Amino acid sequence: MKTLLNIIWLVFGGLWLAIGYFLAGVICCLLIVTIPWGIASFRIASYTLWPFGRMMVDKPGGNGVFALLGNVIWLLVAGIWIAVGHVVTAIAMALTIIGIPLAIANLKLIPVSLMPLGKQIVPTGAPFVTSYR
Secondary structure (H helix, E strand, O other): OOOHHHHHHHHHHHHHHHHHHHHHHHHHHHHHHHHHHHHHHHHHHHHOOOOOOOEEEEEOOOOOOHHHHHHHHHHHHHHHHHHHHHHHHEEEHOOOOOOOOHHHHHHHHHHHHHHHOOOEEOOOOOOOOOOOO
């Protein structure tokens, strides 16, 4: 079932989201100072290609002061607008019955789009996941 949902997700929005996050990552990596956000954008792009069966969790050992500061800057500059985009597309996807799981997956991307630094992707059934977000 996860594979079917991932294929439907990829066709009806996941590919475009991943391309957007990938392009943002390229731009961030070109501007040397913003490389941490570029790496986070690449991580989110990977997650948006195939979200079902995986989840984003906090990295073990805490995020640190620099990750917190970077997340606040990201939130003010881009995070709010990306989250609004996810809400709008989730509403559009939820208008059809088959789109409801896709809308839920889109809403799952909001926390990581608001605070991308200090996160990692793990399989949903990972045995040592300590934090679910």
